[in-house]
Amino acid sequence: MNRQPPLDIILVAYPAAQKAALYGLTDLFAVADELSRKRLERAMPVLRVLSVTPDQITDRRSHKAGDSGPLPTAPSVVIIPPSLTGPPAPETVPDLLAWLRACHEGGSILASVCAGTFLLAATGLLDGRPATTHWSAATRLQQAFPTIRIDPDRLLVDDGDILTVGGIMSWPDLGLRLIDRLFGPAAMLETARYLLIDPPRHDQRQYRHFVPNLTHGDRTILKVQHWLRTEPARNATVADMTLMSGLEERTFLRRFHKATSHTPLAYLQHLRVEKGRNLLETTTLPLDQIAWEVGYQDSGAFRKIFTRLLGQTPADYRRRVSPAGESR
Numbered sequence: 456m457n458r459q460p461p462l463d464i465i466l467v468a469y470p471a472a473q474k475a476a477l478y479g480l481t482d483l484f485a486v487a488d489e490l491s492r493k494r495l496e497r498a499m500p501v502l503r504v505l506s507v508t509p510d511q512i513t514d515r516r517s518h519k520a521g522d523s524g525p526l527p528t529a530p531s532v533v534i535i536p537p538s539l540t541g542p543p544a545p546e547t548v549p550d551l552l553a554w555l556r557a558c559h560e561g562g563s564i565l566a567s568v569c570a571g572t573f574l575l576a577a578t579g580l581l582d583g584r585p586a587t588t589h590w591s592a593a594t595r596l597q598q599a600f601p602t603i604r605i606d607p608d609r610l611l612v613d614d615g616d617i618l619t620v621g622g623i624m625s626w627p628d629l630g631l632r633l634i635d636r637l638f639g640p641a642a643m644l645e646t647a648r649y650l651l652i653d654p655p656r657h658d659q660r661q662y663r664h665f666v667p668n669l670t671h672g673d674r675t676i677l678k679v680q681h682w683l684r685t686e687p688a689r690n691a692t693v694a695d696m697t698l699m700s701g702l703e704e705r706t707f708l709r710r711f712h713k714a715t716s717h718t719p720l721a722y723l724q725h726l727r728v729e730k731g732r733n734l735l736e737t738t739t740l741p742l743d744q745i746a747w748e749v750g751y752q753d754s755g756a757f758r759k760i761f762t763r764l765l766g767q768t769p770a771d772y773r774r775r776v777s778p779a780g781e782s783r
Contacts, residue, residue, distance in 0.1 A: 461501040462637060463530035467551070468506040469543050469574075476536040476568060476626040477506055483630040487646040491638045494645065505530075509543070513550040529561030532633055535571035537589075537623045542570055545577035552578050559616065566618040566633065568626045575619065576600040586619040587612045591666075594716075608766070627652050665725040671714040675700050679711070683726060689750045693719045723750075728764050731757060735773045742769055
């Protein structure tokens with residue numbers, strides 16, 4: 456008889472939770488469990504993957520028809536899935552937040568995907584800790600929870616007892632990382648090969664797009680931002696930006712950073728890399744010409760900045776996203 460305690464993985468099935476994640480993670484863990492049993496040929500803990508709604512957490516009802524026991528008090532893992540429309544407002548699910556804190560206190564691993572990190576953050580358990588979320592929601596998360604050390608470049612942050620992952624479709628990365636933790640790296644790699652998916656990724660910089668803030672209300676800085684989009688500003692320098700603003704240099708630097716959250720130089724780099732990635736995606740122009748088109752006389756400088764901001768070289772980026780599939 457297998458007397459080992461079960462491995463309970465609970466998926467928090469709040470109303471707007473992405474169904475693909477709920478069903479996909481269930482299947483992913485089931486495949487890993489089956490492959491591990493066949494490979495090891497020995498007794499293993501029983502794996503139970505349960506989808507539980509906030510209402511069921513509140514009143515501790517059985518999880519669904521046919522389930523045989525109460526809600527585990529300290530499951531092995533609790534996962535807050537992503538959502539296409541956002542998780543419930545924290546103030547509407549106080550019992551869920553209290554339950555998550557109790558699970559963590561009892562030794563459970565907590566994990567969240569994309570917007571699910573907002574619910575996890577509302578427990579207070581992420582205060583002072585590193586985390587990630589979808590790159591487009593990172594600023595909003597940081598504003599709502601300023602003590603969290605948010606890194607929007609990272610796709611997956613494994614901080615031991617709490618894991619967070621970035622995009623809506625990054626739940627396979629989380630699932631594979633948890634399989635690695637629960638069953639070992641061999642089981643993780645075997646599951647990934649069986650399902651034809653890549654092992655966990657670590658970076659989401661290549662998925663991020665630079666979206667300048669144009670709603671800050673500083674008309675002088677906004678004028679400079681609009682000018683930078685024009686052809687005459689292709690080779691603009693910070694000195695040119697200062698001149699266009701009509702401000703004293705120190706005043707311009709201070710107001711620009713306050714309005715955009717970037718230094719003028721960093722803003723220029725982001726703007727040029729964004730234009731460069733668009734040309735890599737939509738044209739077959741050689742890299743030297745792309746660098747010139749976006750404002751760099753030296754393609755090496757463009758390559759270096761592109762790689763730093765997106766985590767891969769222009770050639771690698773083009774091979775991944777361009778129909779042409781080649782860099783010239």
